[in-house]
Amino acid sequence: MPDSYQAVAFSRYGDAEVLDLLELAVPEPGRGQVRIGVRAAAVNPIDWKIRSGALADVMPVELPHVPGIDVAGVIEAVGEDTQGFAVGDEVLGKALAGSYAEKALARVDRIAAKPTELAWELAAALPVAATTAHHALDMLNLTPGETLVIHGASGGVGTLAVQLARRRGATVIGTASDTNHDYLRSLGATPVRYGTNLGERIAATAPGGVDAVLDTAGHGSLPELISLAGVPDRVVTLADFSAGQLGARFIAEEPGDMPAILAEVAGLAAAGAITVPLTSYRLADSAAAHRASETGHVRGKLVLIPD
Known part of the structure; x- marks a missing residue:
């Protein structure tokens, strides 16, 4: 396995043009964590609000920072205390930070199994x-x-x-x-x-x-x-x-039963009982996705696909 991976990050606060592709060292999952090979990630308004510096006083980040929370992909490594999950499992959920990337870490209490029939893009659009x-x-x-x-x-x-x-x-x-x-x-x-x-x-x-x-x-x-x-x-x-x-x-806190909610909604989406319109971008085009999100007129979700 390569010892580095590509991620979109910003090294200073600013407009969408501060987003850039970087090579980062592959992280090892800690206790209760898994490493996901990202198949799709999604853009949320909080991502560009953090990037712009608008939330720097209340949500400062260490620079360079990889944005992104929503993630769907395949588990490629597990840490200790990750019962119920194994390498090769398809999952969706919330990354610890940095889902605009080829790889991302996530805690097992913030992910759920992805139904096989659920498309990667839709799976990534659901968690947040x-x-x-x-x-x-x-x-x-x-x-x-x-x-x-x-x-x-x-x-x-x-x-x-x-x-x-x-x-x-x-x-x-x-x-x-x-x-x-x-x-x-x-x-x-x-x-x-x-x-x-x-x-x-x-x-x-x-x-x-x-x-x-x-x-x-x-x-x-x-x-x-x-x-x-x-x-x-x-x-x-x-x-x-x-x-x-x-x-x-x-709404300041996350629900305590996040895996159950993720599983419920993923099941509904897989069955076609709920839907979300999607607009997809290549990971390298994250700046364009941010600019679209900043208009405030997005229908559904914006999704990023690693090459």
């Missing part, structure tokens, strides 16, 4: 979005017959949250730009346009009222969304850091 969406719906204690508003419903988390909420028997109203309205309808959500007077448009769409809100978009809409829900503790956000001041709930 699926566990976040699932965890948010659990935090909201969503029950059948309730009406849920998902603010920013056409992105990765929103796409999965719509489908998982519909499977729980909820009525879903999703906010998005006009170009994504037909897409949201195809997922089973009623679309509402972003922008000024958002609360009025949602209220008109939900004459029976709104029971819960998941905010994936931010943009200062949280006070309006809380007003719609009536009580702040039935509003969860992953995009607005003012949540605590307003009484809403911010």
Whole structure:
């Protein structure tokens, strides 16, 4: 086996052009860890927010830094205490750091077996979005017959949250730009346009009222969304850091049952019961993927494929 591998990294904060291909030494997995030969990775907004330096005060990284959390691939080495996993297993999950690479380390409590029939690209698109969406719906204690508003419903988390909420028997109203309205309808959500007077448009769409809100978009809409829900503790956000001041709930922690959630959602995806639109890039074109993500208008997920 080669003693080095290619990874995309940045050695200074900046725009997407700071991303570059580097040769790194192959890491050995520690206790409770496996090394994955990466078949696909996915881009999340937090990746470029870290790269830009916008989060340097709260989430500093050691430079050079390899971005990326979402990963799908084949286990090629195992550390101690990795019962249930072996070399050759196909898995998906969250890398410790650095999935924009040919190889990545992951803890066994953050991965699950990949169904054979699940495509690599879709497998890589699921971990962050699926566990976040699932965890948010659990935090909201969503029950059948309730009406849920998902603010920013056409992105990765929103796409999965719509489908998982519909499977729980909820009525879903999703906010998005006009170009994504037909897409949201195809997922089973009623679309509402972003922008000024958002609360009025949602209220008109939900004459029976709104029971819960998941905010994936931010943009200062949280006070309006809380007003719609009536009580702040039935509003969860992953995009607005003012949540605590307003009484809403911010998703800051990971779910404790991550392997079970990954297995559940991977099974649904393999069976065609849920779907995520994908746009694929070569690993070497990670800068282009970041620029696309930074527009804020991605439908579904962006996926990186090592050569």
